Amino acid sequence: MDSSGQFHFPRWSNLLLPAIGVLAVTAPIYLITLVGYGASPATINVGYRPEQPVEFSHAIHVGELGMDCRYCHTTVEQAAFAAIPPTATCMSCHTNIHPKSIKLLKVRESYQTGQPIEWVKVHDLPDYAYFDHAAHVNKGVSCLECHGRIDRMEVVHQAEELSMGWCLDCHRDPTPSIRPRGQVTNMEWDPAMATDEEQAEIERIHKSLKSTRQLTDCSTCHR
Amino acid sequence: MPQRKPTIPRFAVYAIVISIPLALLPFALIARVRSIHTSQPRLHFFQDMDAQPKLKAQATSARYADGRAMRPTVSGAVARGRLNIDDHFQRGKVFRDGKWTWATTYPDRVPITMQTLERGRERFDIYCATCHGESGNGLGLVHRRAEKLQSSGWIQPSSLHVIDPKTGKLTYGTQLYPHGKMFQIITHGVRTMPGYEAQIPPDDRWAIVAYIRALQLSQNAPIDAVPPDKRPALR
Numbered sequence: 498m499d500s501s502g503q504f505h506f507p508r509w510s511n512l513l514l515p516a517i518g519v520l521a522v523t524a525p526i527y528l529i530t531l532v533g534y535g536a537s538p539a540t541i542n543v544g545y546r547p548e549q550p551v552e553f554s555h556a557i558h559v560g561e562l563g564m565d566c567r568y569c570h571t572t573v574e575q576a577a578f579a580a581i582p583p584t585a586t587c588m589s590c591h592t593n594i595h596p597k598s599i600k601l602l603k604v605r606e607s608y609q610t611g612q613p614i615e616w617v618k619v620h621d622l623p624d625y626a627y628f629d630h631a632a633h634v635n636k637g638v639s640c641l642e643c644h645g646r647i648d649r650m651e652v653v654h655q656a657e658e659l660s661m662g663w664c665l666d667c668h669r670d671p672t673p674s675i676r677p678r679g680q681v682t683n684m685e686w687d688p689a690m691a692t693d694e695e696q697a698e699i700e701r702i703h704k705s706l707k708s709t710r711q712l713t714d715c716s717t718c719h720r
Numbered sequence: 721m722p723q724r725k726p727t728i729p730r731f732a733v734y735a736i737v738i739s740i741p742l743a744l745l746p747f748a749l750i751a752r753v754r755s756i757h758t759s760q761p762r763l764h765f766f767q768d769m770d771a772q773p774k775l776k777a778q779a780t781s782a783r784y785a786d787g788r789a790m791r792p793t794v795s796g797a798v799a800r801g802r803l804n805i806d807d808h809f810q811r812g813k814v815f816r817d818g819k820w821t822w823a824t825t826y827p828d829r830v831p832i833t834m835q836t837l838e839r840g841r842e843r844f845d846i847y848c849a850t851c852h853g854e855s856g857n858g859l860g861l862v863h864r865r866a867e868k869l870q871s872s873g874w875i876q877p878s879s880l881h882v883i884d885p886k887t888g889k890l891t892y893g894t895q896l897y898p899h900g901k902m903f904q905i906i907t908h909g910v911r912t913m914p915g916y917e918a919q920i921p922p923d924d925r926w927a928i929v930a931y932i933r934a935l936q937l938s939q940n941a942p943i944d945a946v947p948p949d950k951r952p953a954l955r
Contacts, residue, residue: 509726516736527743535750536765546757565846571919578777589914593873594866612786621772653756688726704814 538660546654547617551603559648559684566640566647566682573640577629581616585610619653622642626661627720637675637702641684648684659720661683668712675702725849810922812907823900830926840931843924847916856880856935875912880932881939893936902929 534540558564567573569582579702584607591601607614614660634640640647657663667674677695680686690698711717749835754908764770775781804810809827813820824905826832844856851860858879866874884891891897906925909915916925 507734509725509728512726512728512780513732531746531750534747538756540750541762544747545762547761548759561861562850563863564850567846568850568919574775581778583918585819585914586916590862592914593875594862594869594871594910596871596873613788615780615787622773623768624772624776626768 519678524527538658538663542660543655545617545619546652549617549652550614551616552600552652554651555647555653556649556651557650561671572592573630575629575631577627579630584614608639619655620659622659625719627718635678636706637669637678637681637699638667638671639676639683639686641672646684664699664718665713668717669709671706671712675706678702723862741932758866762800808900809926812898812903814900821900821906821935822898824894824898826899826926826930829929830923832930832940836927837934838931839924840927841930843920843928844931844935847920851877852880853877855939856932857939873912881936889939892932899929900935902932 521635523693552617558569559566569586570579571582572578572580587601587604588608591598591604595601603614605611635642643657643659644653647653676686676688677691706712746899765941777790779789781789798804804846806827806829807813807815807820807861808823812823814823830836845854848856849860850862852858853860853863855931856879858877860877863874863877867876876880878892882891884896887896889895892902903925905913906928907917907922920928
């Protein structure tokens with residue numbers, strides 16, 4: 498400030514003029530990338546891992562004991578919904594394995610009272626979107642594509658975006674993610690392992706797929 | 721007065737130097753959020769119609785005392801087309817010579833084809849192999865773990881290939897253990913083995929019975945039953 502009380506930019510500020518020009522260009526780009534990165538489904542949706550009422554571990558039951566998903570999620574091949582198993586399914590082993598374990602207290606209580614265990618839903622599409630497990634599993638799309646390495650999870654978390662763009666990425670060309678139906682629940686399967694018979698089955702499924710137009714039609718998922 | 725060339729003061733230089741990493745900080749924070757797991761539900765900027773009042777499968781509902789949106793079936797209720805009137809198919813029993821006996825044949829609805837056997841293999845591997853082992857020898861992974869844990873109440877799942885000492889025949893083979901009885905064991909379980917009525921529909925249970933028969937043949941087959949060109953692989 499000089500003696501007249503007016504503010505003058507100091508002379509050196511002229512040197513910053515080019516920097517201000519650069520800022521005017523970069524600031525919008527900065528903001529757009531920040532919001533795009535921060536609000537993308539990969540940031541917001543992935544990694545959700547709610548606490549469950551019972552410390553049930555897929556890593557033990559699937560990874561170590563080699564159980565098949567369908568032993569518990571019995572409806573995946575017939576229904577849109579993949580049923581969470583009733584307590585009776587757990588008790589088929591746990592009446593005699595770890596019968597006194599504190600970790601299984603809620604399971605035994607539920608078995609005696611008939612009150613279901615309240616598992617917290619992990620994967621949850623908005624209610625206006627329609628999803629169908631049977632349609633995918635019966636065409637050889639593996640659980641792995643959408644749920645990740647469940648067999649290594651102590652506690653289930655969401656591994657994929659489950660956003661509309663993510664669904665469409667596959668629906669535009671599902672052929673690379675098709676496997677033989679018998680390998681759908683096999684987390685270790687690798688296309689290089691396919692036998693000639695399985696290769697033939699994969700090709701049969703490719704031919705039977707609905708058209709891309711049908712699979713990307715709004716009414717397929719919003720009905 | 722000679723014109724001094726203006727220079728940018730120290731503090732402004734520092735401010736610029738510090739603001740660049742500061743501007744990158746939000747990205748680092750987001751990158752961290754992306755790499756960790758969180759027990760918080762996702763942020764919901766726009767509610768749209770994400771949570772509608774309609775009830776979905778296995779959801780909760782405050783309307784019912786037990787909180788279940790899916791109502792359990794009233795006991796004794798039978799869905800259309802599900803009436804158990806085919807005793808052979810549903811219970812494994814036939815009425816012969818004036819009394820009910822275990823069926824020794826497969827029901828007409830279950831054709832014994834390669835397809836049925838393949839289905840049986842798949843279902844056996846899902847539901848039985850965890851305890852009984854893939855070959856049915858009673859040494860599944862769950863049994864091995866239970867043994868290691870020394871679980872007191874655990875009994876070894878039966879080997880489906882044991883020979884009955886009295887008759888010299890397979891204890892669970894066709895002659896001593898009719899198809900119908902095997903079907904009934906899968907349905908309702910036996911002693912410490914649970915029943916699988918709720919998990920496996922009847923035609924799959926019959927497919928499993930058929931596959932167990934194939935397993936029993938394969939485990940006790942004489943070498944002559946193998947085509948000559950495959951024999952070296954087995955020796």
